[in-house]
Amino acid sequence: MAMLRAVLRLSADTAETVEGYATHLEGRLDAIARARVNLDIFGEINLHSLISDELMIHLIREGDQAELSGPTVRFRPKAGQVLALAVHELCCNAVEHGVFGLAEGRVAVGWLVAGDGASQPSDLTLVWKESGGRNIAPPTRRGFGMQVLNDMLRYELNAHVDIAFEPDGLRCAVRLPLVPRIGHALSDAGPTEIGESA
Secondary structure: OHHHHHHHHHHHHHOOOHHHHHHHHHHHHHHHHHHHHOOOOOOOEEHHHHHHHHHHHOOOOEOOOEEEEOOOEEEOHHHHHHHHHHHHHHHHHHHHOOHHHOOOOEEEEEEEEEOOOOOOOOEEEEEEEEEOOOOOOOOOOOOHHHHHHHHHHHHHHOOEEEEEEEOOEEEEEEEEEOOOOOEEEOOOOOOOOOOOOO
16 A cells, blocks of 8 residues: 555656646556566566566567577565565566667666575565667656656665666666565576677
């Protein structure tokens, strides 16, 4: 309920029109609901599924305009919902202002896990990297998406977020601790490297 209230309030605060408010609010609530629907038998949310499902809602298919790579990571429900909202905002931005509106537009999403969670804490680093854009520029105002990425991820998941508006597309890197209240990597998900495309 606290998250829903925050989404309602922040959506209203950043909306420019009533129609825009209604459209964006519906998409944000749907993203949170999809995260809940995708809970597995352990009550967790798979990171790969979370991202690929959100891309599919925007008709972006993995292997076509999107490349996803990384080890198996599962999130607790609340953390998964927060991350689902962040991925939703990245997708919407890429559709409305970024690379998904262009035939050559692509996104590579890669993630890695450092630390084994036993002898040393595990950290997840996720990189969203767009390419194929033209003259990408920073926004002129701080909208809901930037608040989710810069504030909500930090507050809810203790995440560090680095955002860069590069000429060919947005680059967003998120680093967060994989502690029990947030999530974990499976045992086959040892340290890996994020590909050059990410």
